[in-house]
Amino acid sequence: MSRFVPVVIVLTGIVVLWYGAAIALNAKWTYDQAERAGRSVGLAELVADTMAQERPVLPAPHQIAAVLWDSTAGQKVTSKKSLVYHGWVTMQATLTGFALGTLIGVAMAMGIVRYRVLDMSLMPWAIISQTVPIVAIAPMIVVLSNKIGLGEAVGMENRLVSKAIIAAYLSYFPVLVGMIKGLRSPEQAQLDLLTTYNATEAQAFRKLRLPASVPYLFASLKVAIAAALVGAIVGELPTGAIEGLGARMLVASQFGQPMMMWAALFAAAVLAGILILVVGQVQQVVDRRMGARP
Amino acid sequence: MKDTAGGATPVIAARGVGLTFQTADGPVTALTGVDLTIHRGEFVSFIGPSGCGKTTFLRAVAALEEPTEGTLTVNGMAPDMARRARAYGYVFQAAGLYPWRTIARNIRLPLEIMGFPAAEQEARTERVLKLVELEGFGNKFPWQLSGGMQQRASIARALAFDADILLMDEPFGALDEIVRDRLNEELLNLWASTGKTTLFVTHSIPEAVYLSTRIVVMSPRPGRVTDVIDSPLPRERPLHIRDSREFIEIAARVRDGLRAGHGDEV
Known part of the structure; x- marks a missing residue:
């Protein structure tokens, strides 16, 4: 209490x-x-x-609360007026982008930790990629992925794919940084011990580096999933999208409906909270399996 | 130096072994002119102040460092060949158990890496857990065990794959004296029952004298051997042997060796 x-x-x-x-x-x-x-x-x-x-x-808090209530409990969840519906659309893009970003981040970290040449060649670009404002490249990603029909190629909606790419663009970086740190976290003595067993590099990776990086990974995932949500929302702004929390915010601001805008904003915040909570729960389960002190 | 037995291939043979590290501040000679022959079943302690090269020598035996001078063989082979033949188990000062593995799974780690069949992994883990008196703790995680128990588990891990040689680098250095005494006694029992050739690095004079059949006294700058003492103590050594006259005499000789090697710094 x-x-x-x-x-x-x-x-x-x-x-x-x-x-x-x-x-x-x-x-x-x-x-x-x-x-x-x-x-x-x-x-x-x-x-x-x-x-x-x-x-x-x-708007005063109770006004926003009223609109929030009306646009969630007051509507069918399939209705275009329902924030649950728009939240669902945004969440799909967020999770797809988060999965993609995590995959890219982990893969890049593995390469960078293993090969010095990748460390020197890839890492500067990874850092530069995060200095470019996402609102500047989001429209380009949308146009390009539409143009080459990326969506059809992977069997998903074009709109979803471009949003997911933007979400991945933002979310891979914290995963990359955390995983590099995690994969490099074992001490020299632990690596020496494996050497005395004649362990191959693949074995050292699987049995030592990977499990040692798990706590770092989860810390990164919490940042990454919030970043993915921001990416998905930004991806909905410049695309003329009619669905999703970002589209809802844009439409509301264009039509001068501040209450609707604030309601969408709050819905996004709640969604972010739920997503981070879920990552935290998964971490608890994994921690317990890996013998963490309760 | 001195061969204690003729005939069979010595387990460790060092001839003029030296090791120089190239550092940013120029070369540092960690070890120079080490001649040493160790035979099967011996318990040899290496004692000396920090920087005397005792750990470096152990690491060279384990092929974790490569000597820059002289020749070093383990079981008649180059050290890295001996490693491939699973000649030795290494125990570090820190137990170095993986926190995400249970004690039993930590002991299985080398067995998994070396590709033992699952049933044999199980049997061997059981056996070494019993050997270090940790039966019933297999399913515990390392943080649930005391420091002394963790170090016992790490010894079990080194014993699991039946290497002939046990290399121990200050394994009890971080433990309190009471636990240390007990583990010393257990280690002697273990050595007596398994007959493993043991190389043991330590800072402690009583520990070295109590455990060893031979004591190698080393001194720093550059790291070298200053004295090799054959222990006249019987193989059977109760703890109170430390009050005997012989024990005290050997300890005094070790202390003299350390002081001589250290010049007037002590």
Whole structure:
């Protein structure tokens, strides 16, 4: 129980600040309206009005909560108005990209740890790849993968494939860095011991380097899955996509519906939380199997 | 130096062995002019201060380092050939058990790598667990065992594939004295029952005198052998033998050797 107390305190603080900010930011509109109507506004009226505007600069938490409720529980999950539906679309791209990114990251790390030449040739490019803003290359990835029909080639929707590639682009890097560190984590004495058994390099990799890298891998996966979600959402922004949380945010901002935008934002945050939680659960199971101290 | 028995091929034969490391600050001579012959069944301790090359010599025997001078043979072969013939088991100062493997699976590690059939792996693991008195701990993970038990498991691991030679690099160096005494006693029993040739690196004079049939005293800068002492102690050695006059005399000689080799630094 005491675990929740600090969380609740912080949450309460945020909500209070938020309401304050909502009043401050939305007041201008209220004053403008009142001035146009030629009347003055009292404090009570000001507070009430800033909480109930249709297109506020900053919606109040309860307004967002209402929209969130309506667009999840209030809709069929297959409806285009349902955030569950849009979340599902985004999650598919996230998980596909996450799987791809993890695969690429692990494979690259294995190559880099094994071959010095790859360390020198690949690593700089991997770092440079992360300095390029993702919003700059996302449209190119979408156009290119559509053009060459990558989706049909692997038997998936083009839209999903391009989003997954963008998600993979963001998520492979933390896996790469973590796995390099993990695969290099065994001490010299442990490698010497294997040498005294005449172990081959493949055996040393399978029996020592790989299991030793598991804790590093999971630390990376938690970062990577959040990055993959960001990638999937960014991938939905410039593509004229009509489905997915990113598309929902874009449409809402274009049509001036801040509540819808914030609701999509919150849905994305909740989705990220769930995904990280799932990775954490898998880690616990693996840890227990690998004899970690409870 | 001195051959204690003629005839059979010596287990270890070192002639003028030297080893120089090339470092950024220039060459460092870790070992020079080591002549030593070790025969089957001997228990030889290497004692000396840090930097005297005792660990380097052990690593050279295990083909983890290559001598830059002289010749070194193990069972009449080059050290790396002997390694391929599974001539020795190596015990490091840190037990070095894999935390993700149970004790039994840690002991199986060399057996898996060497490709023993599964049933034999099982049988051998059982046997060596009994040998080091760790029956019933096979399914525990390393963190569930004390430091002394972990080191026993690491000895079991080195014994599992039946190497003739046991190379031990300060295996009890990180343990407290009470545990150390007990493990010394157990190691002697183990040595008596298996007859394995043992090379044992240590910092401790009582440990060296208690365990060894021969004590090699070494000194640093450059690492070299300054004295080789044949122990007159009987093979059967209860712990209280350490209060005997002979024991104290050998210990004194070892101490003198260490002091002489160290010049006036001590």
